[in-house]
């Protein structure tokens with residue numbers, strides 16, 4: 447068992463990181479790929495969330511937790527993410543980048559393990575897991591996972607903070623889950639920077655094709671989230687209802703504008719500790735920023 451100091455130091459190191467190997471304000475591609483890979487590798491937390499403390503919950507807290515309708519979706523999402531990342535990793539020829547992909551897959555597997563321990567500790571019943579199928583196009587599979595995480599993590603940041611404030615999750619459980627949420631933050635940072643580097647270094651003729659593929663991924667994810675699409679690779683519905691179902695369960699009748707403001711603040715807080723030369727995930731926060739005045743106006747009318 448590591449000491450308390452070692453664990454605290456690892457936790458800090460997972461949240462604050464600078465790429466010291468280069469001082470270039472805009473690193474060239476070979477340094478850019480080293481930077482985005484090192485970010486993930488250097489901020490790896492070896493201890494948590496492997497060290498799990500499952501607090502004893504009173505009946506009320508336990509019921510709240512077990513009745514959250516997200517556990518099946520969450521476990522399956524982690525399982526599918528791990529496989530998709532691994533299958534893209536096999537195409538990666540640059541050693542440091544390959545190592546980062548393998549680590550990301552390892553972390554998804556670790557999330558799944560955390561969830562399976564939680565499920566066992568609190569007696570949550572899960573549906574049998576589907577068979578996870580390797581994507582036919584690994585790049586597509588990784589992009590679906592990456593952009594999915596960009597959407598879900600943004601809302602998860604806010605929901606998690608809401609659950610902490612409202613006491614929906616007792617403090618010990620917040621402690622246990624905190625590193626999982628931060629890991630997803632590192633994942634989306636890695637992903638958007640990988641996309642930027644990937645686009646920058648692909649042959650010119652591929653760029654329009656990649657642009658269309660990105661559009662297709664977003665269309666697929668949006669359709670999935672409004673309940674229209676099935677996951678093509680596994681024949682199962684994915685994490686479509688994660689945010690919606692989570693919000694109503696955790697926050698009760700929290701005002702949407704208020705929740706979105708918390709999501710934005712948490713997104714900034716969680717991602718601000720890393721090298722400023724890394725690109726930040728922009729799409730979801732930008733859309734929410736645009737929608738926020740409208741949501742505020744709607745909630746004033748309601749109130």
Ligand SMILES: [Fe+2]
Nearest residue numbers: 524553554557
């Ligand atoms: Fe995960």
Ligand SMILES: [Fe+2]
Nearest residue numbers: 554595630633
């Ligand atoms: Fe992830």
